[in-house]
Amino acid sequence: MLRGEQGRAVQEALQLQLEVGRFFGAKRFVPVSNVHMMGDIEVMGDAGKSFLERAAQSGAKCRQPTTTNARCIDFAHVEHLKQDSNEARKEKELIACLRRMDVITADTCINYQTLYQPHLGEHVAWGDTGTVIYANSVFGARSNFEAGPAALAAGLTGRVPEYGFHLDEHRRGTFQVNLKVDLNDLADWGAIGKIVGSGHQDYYAVPVFTGIKRTPTADELKQLGAALASYGSMGMFHMVGVTPEAPTLKAAFGGRKPKEVMTVSNRDLEKVYAGYDTQNNPLNLVVFSGPQQSLFEMKTLATLLKGRKVAKGSQLFITTSNGVKSAAKDLGYLQDIEQSGAIVLEGVCFYILQNLPQMRVREGWSNLVTNSAKLANIIGAHKFNTILRRTAECVDIACTGRDVR
Amino acid sequence: MSGRTKTGNTIRVNRAFGNIVEGEALVSTEGFSPRYDLDRWSGLISRPGHALEGHNIKDKILITPSAKGGIAAGWAFYDIQHKGIAPKAFVFGVTNPVMVQGAVFAGITITEGWSADPYALIRTGDIVRVNPARRTLTLVRRGNS
Numbered sequence: 001m002l003r004g005e006q007g008r009a010v011q012e013a014l015q016l017q018l019e020v021g022r023f024f025g026a027k028r029f030v031p032v033s034n035v036h037m038m039g040d041i042e043v044m045g046d047a048g049k050s051f052l053e054r055a056a057q058s059g060a061k062c063r064q065p066t067t068t069n070a071r072c073i074d075f076a077h078v079e080h081l082k083q084d085s086n087e088a089r090k091e092k093e094l095i096a097c098l099r100r101m102d103v104i105t106a107d108t109c110i111n112y113q114t115l116y117q118p119h120l121g122e123h124v125a126w127g128d129t130g131t132v133i134y135a136n137s138v139f140g141a142r143s144n145f146e147a148g149p150a151a152l153a154a155g156l157t158g159r160v161p162e163y164g165f166h167l168d169e170h171r172r173g174t175f176q177v178n179l180k181v182d183l184n185d186l187a188d189w190g191a192i193g194k195i196v197g198s199g200h201q202d203y204y205a206v207p208v209f210t211g212i213k214r215t216p217t218a219d220e221l222k223q224l225g226a227a228l229a230s231y232g233s234m235g236m237f238h239m240v241g242v243t244p245e246a247p248t249l250k251a252a253f254g255g256r257k258p259k260e261v262m263t264v265s266n267r268d269l270e271k272v273y274a275g276y277d278t279q280n281n282p283l284n285l286v287v288f289s290g291p292q293q294s295l296f297e298m299k300t301l302a303t304l305l306k307g308r309k310v311a312k313g314s315q316l317f318i319t320t321s322n323g324v325k326s327a328a329k330d331l332g333y334l335q336d337i338e339q340s341g342a343i344v345l346e347g348v349c350f351y352i353l354q355n356l357p358q359m360r361v362r363e364g365w366s367n368l369v370t371n372s373a374k375l376a377n378i379i380g381a382h383k384f385n386t387i388l389r390r391t392a393e394c395v396d397i398a399c400t401g402r403d404v405r
Numbered sequence: 406m407s408g409r410t411k412t413g414n415t416i417r418v419n420r421a422f423g424n425i426v427e428g429e430a431l432v433s434t435e436g437f438s439p440r441y442d443l444d445r446w447s448g449l450i451s452r453p454g455h456a457l458e459g460h461n462i463k464d465k466i467l468i469t470p471s472a473k474g475g476i477a478a479g480w481a482f483y484d485i486q487h488k489g490i491a492p493k494a495f496v497f498g499v500t501n502p503v504m505v506q507g508a509v510f511a512g513i514t515i516t517e518g519w520s521a522d523p524y525a526l527i528r529t530g531d532i533v534r535v536n537p538a539r540r541t542l543t544l545v546r547r548g549n550s
Contacts, residue, residue: 047487147479150506203501
């Protein structure tokens with residue numbers, strides 16, 4: 001590969017992996033069985049697109065199943081959202097390019113719920129931090145955060161340098177979080193991720209949660225993981241009695257002592273919600289996205305929205321995958337949601353929507369209300385003032401334009 | 406700065422990649438993400454309330470304690486490099502693989518970890534040098550400010 005006998009793209013991919021491995025002191029490569037990559041025009045820009053075109057031109061193909069993360073354009077909504085038709089064209093070219101390289105353009109950030117569930121100890125190369133923390137923590141699979149170019153490199157070479165979460169030493173817990181808190185909504189789980197992540201911005205910090213009162217659902221763990229990864233840049237957590245590498249507290253720490261023990265209470269949770277301020281601006285934008293909604297979340301939203309209307313002057317956006325949207329349509333959830341005036345976008349994530357900064361100004365959006373702590377964090381660069389609220393509260397705000405607190 | 410030995414002006418970094426670069430330091434007490442904090446068209450730190458809000462990262466040596474979230478950063482570094490608004494180097498206290506993969510892909514110098522607190526030695530505006538092969542960060546001279 002390094003000699004270039006398999007083409008320049010593969011050669012460059014391995015060179016990139018060697019340099020990254022050298023940086024982290026990796027001793028060898030490990031084979032990966034699944035790759036998930038981020039690649040769309042909003043995050044790649046023209047330079048990234050040119051790079052991809054050169055790679056596709058050279059005939060490079062992924063040697064392991066490689067899927068794509070959420071992208072920036074839902075082609076059915078380009079006009080309605082007044083997105084740039086030139087960028088939409090580039091996005092289509094980019095998708096064609098990826099397909100030529102045998103990339104499965106599934107466009108979802110919930111691949112772990114909808115596409116592929118790796119087993120304990122399986123090495124994968126995933127991108128989108130939420131997918132990685134879910135793979136490591138809930139499945140016990142092994143992945144580092146793989147940025148777009150790095151994930152593509154893994155797809156082309158079928159391997160990754162062995163460092164970080166591929167190694168046992170980084171997978172053990174580093175600090176303990178006692179949950180003395182009632183977790184009744186997805187937003188509560190995200191808020192825990194915010195509380196724990198904000199104070200520990202470290203990729204190698206691995207929280208071990210104790211005190212879980214019941215079995216959490218996949219969607220709850222999804223919100224927790226996405227928020228930990230977003231606020232704390234974390235790639236792994238344990239939950240004693242829940243996640244596979246934490247049958248006991250002792251096992252979760254692998255013989256080490258926790259560096260810190262913290263407790264999260266109902267008061268801490270309420271402080272999170274109280275910490276948001278509307279700044280006396282209208283509450284005219286509510287978003288369920290980041291991560292995309294599962295079929296179960298779609299069902300909940302359908303129930304909450306059935307027979308109601310989004311308030312005049314307000315907008316409600318929901319993003320999900322193509323597969324989930326299709327199932328939601330068959331089941332009638334989509335109709336209940338759309339009849340309220342909500343807009344369901346497929347294959348995208350709200351925060352990377354092409355033209356979002358311009359959209360924000362044009363639509364007069366200042367506040368963004370969401371039940372996703374991750375989204376509340378990451379959309380700051382677009383100058384939104386974000387407000388985290390529980391799921392039903394978000395729907396109420398969308399339908400009344402008023403905060404419920 | 407009389408009395409400072411050469412060693413006194415140099416901090417060891419733990420891990421490093423890239424070419425030797427010299428430039429103006431931009432020192433942040435807050436972590437950094439090219440996705441959450443940066444306007445990727447101008448190079449300005451745009452997130453309201455960020456410790457460096459309003460500063461431009463172009464051609465700077467960005468010294469920051471940590472990396473934040475964001476897989477998309479991997480393409481973002483390549484993007485800002487081609488737009489001509491990339492910093493000369495990223496000097497992180499702790500970082501994550503995305504930053505490293507992105508910087509290597511874009512050919513931007515990057516380091517992680519330090520032997521001593523750079524905040525005691527280096528201020529925004531100072532001229533500093535990063536030598537990845539020797540794993541050093543050196544204060545070359547004080548800035549005007």
